[in-house]
Amino acid sequence: MFKKEIVRGAISISVGVVIWEILTRLLLENELLIPPPSSVLRTFWTLAASGKLNKHFEATLIEFAYGFSTACTLGIIIGYFMGMYKWFDEIMDPWIATLYSIPVIAIVPLIIIWFGIGMLSKIIVVFKITVVAIILNTAAGIKNLDPVWLELAQSLRLTGWQTTYKIRFPGALPYIITGMRLGVGRALLAVVVAELMASNAGLGYLLRDSSETWDSPKLFVTVILLAVIGLVSFNLIKRLEQRMAPWRQSAEWSSEA
Amino acid sequence: MEALTRNLNSTILRVGSVLAGLVFWHFLATTVINDTTFLVSPIVVVATGYEMLFVNGELYPHLFASSWIFFYGFLLAIVAGVPLGFLMALSQIVRDYVNPWMTTLYTTPRIAFAPVLLLWFGVGGGAKVSIVFLGCVFPILINSYYGMRVVNREYVELARSFRLNSRALFFKILLPASVPFVLAGVRLAIGRGLTGVAIAEWFGATEGLGYLIFFAGQTLNIPTLFVGVAVFAALGIFGFEVVRRVEAYATPWKTDARGS
Known part of the structure; x- marks a missing residue:
């Protein structure tokens, strides 16, 4: 049954690509509107061979990695305190709610004014997008901890640090990973948006560059590359989630805001 | 009494936090940075917002332009997303091929799709609506699909034992049971749709909230930029609240309509 799914999926994708190739070959003389897959592939090869693609890919990846790891570190710490202390939660809550309800795009121009068009502004954008989801989920994880576990910790006479390290943190881990998963998709969008607005490297830059010079094959290469990155990162996190918290069924991949 | 005190305490903490933040912001803007192309005091932002809303009405054309794009894209997403989601839930073949x-x-x-769509539809409304549509359709589709997939088996068995035909099964059992999920998808779609509006209006728009923000950013007009951001946030909260009301009304059997 699982096999059949994959076979059908593969058929669906390959038939789609073949139809695309045939239609573009037969109907369009100009590659501007929709380039055929073969031409997209050729462009991909040229770009990759010249090392240009690598450079942009690397820039995006580094921005993403810095922003994401900072967000994880700070988000877990803040979320932990928010889950532990009610007063801290109440102080932080209105600000986080505000931050959360501002759309990604709206804040990008501001961040670029403040932090320049270099890598720093993109790292901050990624940080801003991911940190909220991680904070909220970590806090929820700490709050929703089974009280029985805490009682167990007490009866084992664990110190405060041990309780945090051995009970609270592992207990909240599935929530934290959910927060990370929600962050990844949005962060990818945000980093591309920021690069599109003002930058000199990165996949967003490539997107802008190719759309402004009407270089459709290059545009499609970028779009497909972004699709692949999205797909891979999504599946990686999902795997991680299943691995770290196998008891939680994560069927709802719907909750990405 | 104790609960009352706690409530009061919580309110004081929240209000205090917001006030302290605003005061900090004000002083940061006026004494530390003191550069209006970088950061302005919240007082200036509020004044600009008031002016744009009530004095010269500058905001309204942008607001209307954005609303139409959002409305059409959102509506299209519901019209396309819900049936396709249901179809995927009911038919294994459709699911495997579409997935x-x-x-x-x-x-x-x-x-990433924005430049491509622009290439196809031009800078007019078509490209903008389709960008919003692309943003909204997936949460709606996926939630509709999921809602119909996880309908409680007992309901279906009950329907079977009453010998409901498949049409009645769909309308009496499957459809109402998936309404909460569909609405949750709609709620998620609001935020994504708003982001979509902003993305769409970046590319060759001459009006709209996204254009306003983008233009203000390029001309270093910080007060207007802040007003635009605030309006976006307000719209998001407003839309969210509307759907929550609809949710509470349409699914009265769900005691906690807040969801996750």
């Missing part, structure tokens, strides 16, 4: 495309499109950052 890889859906997953790919869903996980791709939407902004």
Whole structure:
């Protein structure tokens, strides 16, 4: 049954690509509107061979990695305190709610004014997008901890640090990973948006560059590359989630805001 | 009494936090930075907002332009997303063939499609509506699909034992049971749709909230930029609240309509 799914999926994708190739070959003389897959592939090869693609890919990846790891570190710490202390939660809550309800795009121009068009502004954008989801989920994880576990910790006479390290943190881990998963998709969008607005490297830059010079094959290469990155990162996190918290069924991949 | 005190305490903490933040912001803007192309005091932002809303009405054309794009894209997403989601839930074949495309499109950052759609539809309304549509359709589709997939088996068995035909099964059992999920999808779609509006209006728009923000950013007009951001946030909260009301009304059997 699982096999059949994959076979059908593969058929669906390959038939789609073949139809695309045939239609573009037969109907369009100009590659501007929709380039055929073969031409997209050729462009991909040229770009990759010249090392240009690598450079942009690397820039995006580094921005993403810095922003994401900072967000994880700070988000877990803040979320932990928010889950532990009610007063801290109440102080932080209105600000986080505000931050959360501002759309990604709206804040990008501001961040670029403040932090320049270099890598720093993109790292901050990624940080801003991911940190909220991680904070909220970590806090929820700490709050929703089974009280029985805490009682167990007490009866084992664990110190405060041990309780945090051995009970609270592992207990909240599935929530934290959910927060990370929600962050990844949005962060990818945000980093591309920021690069599109003002930058000199990165996949967003490539997107802008190719759309402004009407270089459709290059545009499609970028779009497909972004699709692949999205797909891979999504599946990686999902795997991680299943691995770290196998008891939680994560069927709802719907909750990405 | 104790609960009352706690409530009061909580309110004081919240209000205090916001006030302290605003005061900090004000002083940061006026004494530390003191550069209006960088950061302005919240008082200036409020004044600009008041002016744009009530004095010269500058905001309204942008607001209307954005609302139409959002409205059409959102409506199209519901019209297309809900039936397709149901179809995927009911038919294994449709599911298997559509799934890889859906997953790919869903996980791709939407902004990547914007230049392509612009290439196809031009700078007019078509490209903008389709960008919003792309943003909204997936949460709705996926939630509709999921809602119909997880309908409680007992309901279906009950329907079977009453010998309901498949049409009645759909309308009396499956459809009402999936309403909460569909609405949750609609709620998620609001935020994504708003982001979509902003993305769409970046590319060759001459009005709209996204254009306002983008233009203000390029001309270093910080007060207007802040007003635009605030309006976006307000719209998001407003839309969210509307759907929550609809949710509470349409699914009265769900005691906690807040969801996750």
